[in-house]
Amino acid sequence: MDTRLSHQISLPLLPTRRDSKGFGVCALPSRRLRSAAVVATAGASRCDPGSSLNAPLEPRSAQGRFLSSVLQNKRQLFHFAAADELKQLADDRESAVSRKLLSSGSDEACLHRRIAQLKEHYSQIAVQDIMYMLIFYKFSEIRVPLVPKLSRCIYNGRLEIWPSKDWELESIHSIDALELIKEHVSAVIGLRVNSSVTDNWATTQIQKLHLGRVYTASILYGYFLKSATLRHQLECSLSDLQINQQRPIQFPKGPVFGCSFPTSTPQAFENRELKHLRHYISGFNPETLQRCAKPRSEEARNLIEKQSIALFGQEKGDEVVVTSFSSLKRLVLEAVAFGTFLWDTEEYVDGVYKLKENDNAEEEEESSSI
Structure with a gap:
């Protein structure tokens, strides 16, 4: 499985309630x-x-x-x-x-x-x-309904999800991120990136338990992509500012957007290749990759687990389902989008209601290794 991680464009901030006179007051009882x-x-x-x-x-x-x-x-x-x-x-x-x-x-x-x-x-x-x-x-x-419980989508052992909504689910990502996401989808479902329509509707067999793990891992993938992209954008902005002003800039110390900065320097961005998300992420060490893919809060971690269990059920057996590559792609793209939206939601909610820091990394490590 492709372990490189990618990004999502920022979503607009949600309105907040501050006080009886401030902007964003919620007057809804x-x-x-x-x-x-x-x-x-x-x-x-x-x-x-x-x-x-x-x-x-x-x-x-x-x-x-x-x-x-x-x-x-x-x-x-x-x-x-x-x-x-x-x-x-x-x-x-x-x-x-x-x-x-x-x-x-x-x-x-x-x-x-x-x-x-x-x-x-x-x-x-x-x-x-x-x-x-x-x-x-x-x-x-983006007019994409979440896939309901898969038990409602399986008929005589065959899983089919319609409509595919590929374009809508891909539209929320930047071009650089989308390139990496397509590679991720191809790696986890076993279909080449530039597949034909006929290939997409071909059928394959997959264990339901494994499909659930792929879904969870793809949520974490999308979550990381958003974090990594924001860090990439920040470093590029600081590098451009230094070049324009011709004076050194001190990079922030400690966590930024849930991750600490890698060892890259502003001078490194003079290399145009590092301006691309793919090359930027390839410079991450294993510790940085793990830290950025880990949900920052317990609430986010619990939500990932609950969503997966609600979708796939609690089965522990080796049930095999027949499905199309199109349906597999729909599930993986939804999971990546879920991770993207989860990052934004977590950031917003934590500004109003302080979330608990996530200290349990075992599950994330296991999911990220799929």
Whole structure:
């Protein structure tokens, strides 16, 4: 499998709620609306998402169900509703922690400590639902429905996903990144990059368990591509600035966009080849590659796992399905896009609701090695 990683273009920032006078204030009384919201029902029992929110992962929290309803019934208010829900979660968690600290040493200390623990647990579920709905919204912007549970797409042992949506899923990436993504798709599904239409509709056999691992690895691939691209753009900008001003520039120390800088220097960018994403990434050492492919937060890591389980199920056996290369390509391209949108969503949410740092690298290492 091609282990090189690539990038995605930046997505517009979502609106944020700051204060009663600042820009981006959410005037939507989401808690009152939530109680009156009508949660949409699932689509038809087949592999056709239709117009409903037929995503494989169903929201478990009131916040997730509320945003699902807003997205269908009041789409223009979705970003404001999401910002308001995040702010409410952050405020509630902060209040619970404050009460726990204030009650320290009192008879109520044990009670408030337990309340804070329960609040943290509930907030984890709610914020993951919000992140998932934000990702779902990004897919809806490019008119790509998420593939529903694969059990709905398998008939007599054959898996078929339609429509393919290749163009839409590729349109979110830069030219440099798309070149690497096509190579990744070719490597993991065993089809050459410039395949014909006939080749795409040819059939192959694949273990469902292996397909799930490929999907997870492709999410991490897309996640890395976004991080690597932003770092590449930043280094190129700093290099161009130094050349224009003819004076040295100090590169930032420590993590930038979730990764520390590699050993490349501004002078290295005088070589035009290093201006290309492919050559830039080829200069990463193994440690940098691993660090950049690892989700920065526990919430993002959990969301990747939950999405994969919801899509493929919990089967541990060696079930084999017959499918077309077109369907395999659809799944891999969706996974790469999911990773791209996850990076953007994680960055936005962390600015409103502080996410937990991800200290568990074992799963990412295993997935990245597929």
